[in-house]
Amino acid sequence: MVGEISQYLKQHWEELGFPRDKSPDLHFFKVGGNPWEEGRINFLVFESGQSEPILFVKIVRNRVSNPSIRREYSILKRLEEDEALSPYLPLPIHLINISGRDMLLQRACHGKRMISLLSRNPFLYFQKTTLSMNFSRAMEFVHNLNVRQKKRLTESEFRESIVKPLSLFYDEYEDSREKKIRFADLLERLVAEMDGAFFVTPIHGDYSATNIFIESTGQTKIIDWETAREEGLPFWDLFYFMSKYIHNMKIYPKNRWDRVLSIYMGRGWLSQLVHGTVDEYCRKTGFDVSLGRLIFPLHFLNKATIKDTMRGREAAQPWIRLFESSMQNLDQLCF
Amino acid sequence: MKLVCPKCKLELDSVKDGLYCRNCSSTYERKHGIVSFIDDVYSYGNIPQARWDEIFQAIEGKTNKEIQDYLVSQKFKGRWAYIDSFRHNKADGFSFLSVRDQDVVLDIGCGPGSLTIPLSRACREVYALDATLPRLRFLEARRKNDGMNNIIPIHASALNMPFSGPSFDYVLMNGVFEYVGEWGSHGNPEELQKGVLKEISGLLKEKGHLFIAIENRYGYDFFYKDRDHSKLYLTSLMPRFLASFFTLLFKGKTYRTYTYSYNRYNSLLKAAGFQNIEFYYAWPDYRNPKYIFSGRDSHIFKYYLENFIQHQSDWLEYLFYRWAAGKGMEKHFVPNFIIMAQK
Numbered sequence: 129m130v131g132e133i134s135q136y137l138k139q140h141w142e143e144l145g146f147p148r149d150k151s152p153d154l155h156f157f158k159v160g161g162n163p164w165e166e167g168r169i170n171f172l173v174f175e176s177g178q179s180e181p182i183l184f185v186k187i188v189r190n191r192v193s194n195p196s197i198r199r200e201y202s203i204l205k206r207l208e209e210d211e212a213l214s215p216y217l218p219l220p221i222h223l224i225n226i227s228g229r230d231m232l233l234q235r236a237c238h239g240k241r242m243i244s245l246l247s248r249n250p251f252l253y254f255q256k257t258t259l260s261m262n263f264s265r266a267m268e269f270v271h272n273l274n275v276r277q278k279k280r281l282t283e284s285e286f287r288e289s290i291v292k293p294l295s296l297f298y299d300e301y302e303d304s305r306e307k308k309i310r311f312a313d314l315l316e317r318l319v320a321e322m323d324g325a326f327f328v329t330p331i332h333g334d335y336s337a338t339n340i341f342i343e344s345t346g347q348t349k350i351i352d353w354e355t356a357r358e359e360g361l362p363f364w365d366l367f368y369f370m371s372k373y374i375h376n377m378k379i380y381p382k383n384r385w386d387r388v389l390s391i392y393m394g395r396g397w398l399s400q401l402v403h404g405t406v407d408e409y410c411r412k413t414g415f416d417v418s419l420g421r422l423i424f425p426l427h428f429l430n431k432a433t434i435k436d437t438m439r440g441r442e443a444a445q446p447w448i449r450l451f452e453s454s455m456q457n458l459d460q461l462c463f
Numbered sequence: 464m465k466l467v468c469p470k471c472k473l474e475l476d477s478v479k480d481g482l483y484c485r486n487c488s489s490t491y492e493r494k495h496g497i498v499s500f501i502d503d504v505y506s507y508g509n510i511p512q513a514r515w516d517e518i519f520q521a522i523e524g525k526t527n528k529e530i531q532d533y534l535v536s537q538k539f540k541g542r543w544a545y546i547d548s549f550r551h552n553k554a555d556g557f558s559f560l561s562v563r564d565q566d567v568v569l570d571i572g573c574g575p576g577s578l579t580i581p582l583s584r585a586c587r588e589v590y591a592l593d594a595t596l597p598r599l600r601f602l603e604a605r606r607k608n609d610g611m612n613n614i615i616p617i618h619a620s621a622l623n624m625p626f627s628g629p630s631f632d633y634v635l636m637n638g639v640f641e642y643v644g645e646w647g648s649h650g651n652p653e654e655l656q657k658g659v660l661k662e663i664s665g666l667l668k669e670k671g672h673l674f675i676a677i678e679n680r681y682g683y684d685f686f687y688k689d690r691d692h693s694k695l696y697l698t699s700l701m702p703r704f705l706a707s708f709f710t711l712l713f714k715g716k717t718y719r720t721y722t723y724s725y726n727r728y729n730s731l732l733k734a735a736g737f738q739n740i741e742f743y744y745a746w747p748d749y750r751n752p753k754y755i756f757s758g759r760d761s762h763i764f765k766y767y768l769e770n771f772i773q774h775q776s777d778w779l780e781y782l783f784y785r786w787a788a789g790k791g792m793e794k795h796f797v798p799n800f801i802i803m804a805q806k
Contacts, residue, residue, distance in 0.1 A: 163550035
């Protein structure tokens with residue numbers, strides 16, 4: 129497979145925007161990906177002797193044209209047209225097909241992943257500056273995405289696009305009548321809160337510090353748009369970023385899942401940072417914080433649906449638990 | 464491809480329920496539909512025969528998803544190797560090789576089919592050889608569910624394989640080469656391993672490839688984190704006689720699961736007639752490789768070090784590899800290798 133890609137790249141070297149002074153000697157680095165048959169394999173491509181990769185290649189393991197690769201491509205192509213968003217994207221991007229396999233070719237991001245800036249220090253106090261900077265950097269992109277790409281819908285379209293899929297998923301998942309009633313009530317409150325002005329925004333779907341690069345110029349680049357979709361809710365990416373960040377930190381309490389909710393429901397320094405970030409997001413986007421509170425539990429449920437599709441029920445379970453606890457304790461949120 | 468008698472290397476005839484050698488009059492019967500050249504006594508892993516009977520009864524007629532769910536719901540030791548065998552990323556090392564539709568592959572020590580199944584989708588035939596019959600029965604169940612008719616399971620020892628002459632485009636030993644010494648109870652394990660390499664070289668077609676995934680004897684992880692195949696700490700780092708002393712003392716048997724250093728793998732393969740030997744590093748290990756890259760360009764290792772090891776591993780490990788990379792010595796200490804060599 130690598131041989132075929134290498135051959136393709138050499139043949140199209142100039143079209144891909146690289147200078148043809150000599151035939152490139154390419155090395156491939158398989159990085160991440162998913163383990164299942166229809167899953168993806170990712171490669172970073174290095175030119176011999178270079179310390180940074182030049183290209184990122186994303187391939188589906190089995191030989192079929194793949195809707196998820198095509199969806200990712202079309203979302204990125206559409207966002208590329210927005211000049212305020214394009215600096216954040218790993219561009220240029222090409223969709224190619226080699227031996228029946230769809231592949232995405234992207235410019236490789238340089239610099240550091242935001243995740244590598246996570247401190248190993250267990251004392252939160254010493255992470256203050258990095259944390260504030262990372263939260264604000266992450267918020268900068270999502271507020272642009274959510275405001276600039278906002279799409280108005282009718283109530284029935286909104287119900288069809290957002291309410292129905294979540295309801296169907298949770299209905300199948302949960303047996304408790306009481307929980308189902310509480311969930312239906314939450315959705316109705318959300319519909320009421322929108323007060324006739326229904327809208328959706330594109331979401332990244334896996335907006336975590338692992339997928340954010342900070343280049344040497346300070347520009348952030350967002351990678352891995354595999355779970356992106358056109359119709360999501362505002363706040364979702366921001367909440368997910370913060371949840372995943374708190375989950376990844378090397379601090380106490382050690383149980384990462386318990387830690388997530390305890391921060392959102394707490395009053396400490398980190399909770400204040402969450403509060404401040406949400407306030408700032410609301411100020412910049414014009415969305416009401418009360419809408420954010422109703423959307424908050426749904427970001428956990430949205431993640432559960434993604435996990436369930438990709439990795440099965442077991443992987444979705446912790447996200448469902450977070451969803452249920454947060455739905456029950458909305459009045460205790462720190463923002 | 465015609466199978467041959469492992470004793471006299473002459474072609475076998477098909478007879479009812481098995482294969483027959485006209486020369487030495489040996490009959491090799493089918494066990495659970497799998498042609499078998501050895502007694503059903505060798506068993507790799509922690510699952511006892513009685514448990515296997517229970518498992519095969521439970522998974523009879525079930526889909527692959529149901530088989531996985533069943534195994535996840537059970538609590539017995541050793542089941543995770545079978546659950547994990549459904550993960551297709553285990554065969555990702557093969558993406559660095561150009562397997563074609565017409566290629567014939569031999570998977571030695573195929574186990575439950577971690578590599579066999581993904582490879583069968585890319586090539587003409589996979590001969591899946593293993594000395595543990597239940598593992599082949601498990602593979603058979605998966606094969607039937609996947610509708611793959613190009614997998615031929617064979618119950619045999621790698622020390623005495625039912626093949627002759629250059630027949631394969633690829634031969635793979637994924638986490639298997641180190642166990643060769645255990646399959647023959649007599650003789651020096653290294654000599655047995657050399658013999659297997661020689662035999663594989665004979666079975667490969669011209670320009671055919673050998674794929675070995677294995678631990679580095681001096682891998683950093685063995686210094687303080689991981690146990691060796693002997694299930695004891697540090698034995699891979701010791702002189703063999705000392706390792707044998709400890710395994711005899713604590714495990715009641717001599718040390719026979721030999722792994723080697725980067726240089727030694729290189730020389731063993733060269734001595735067996737292989738060329739274009741390329742070492743890849745697999746992280747966190749070759750069984751579940753999330754990251755794979757060639758050891759040829761040290762810049763990639765440094766990139767990996769700064770972008771991945773730094774925040775995934777402990778600080779000491781990062782500093783150690785940084786020192787090793789600075790001296791150009793990382794290849795001597797990476798935990799494991801995927802080695803690709805050409806005949």
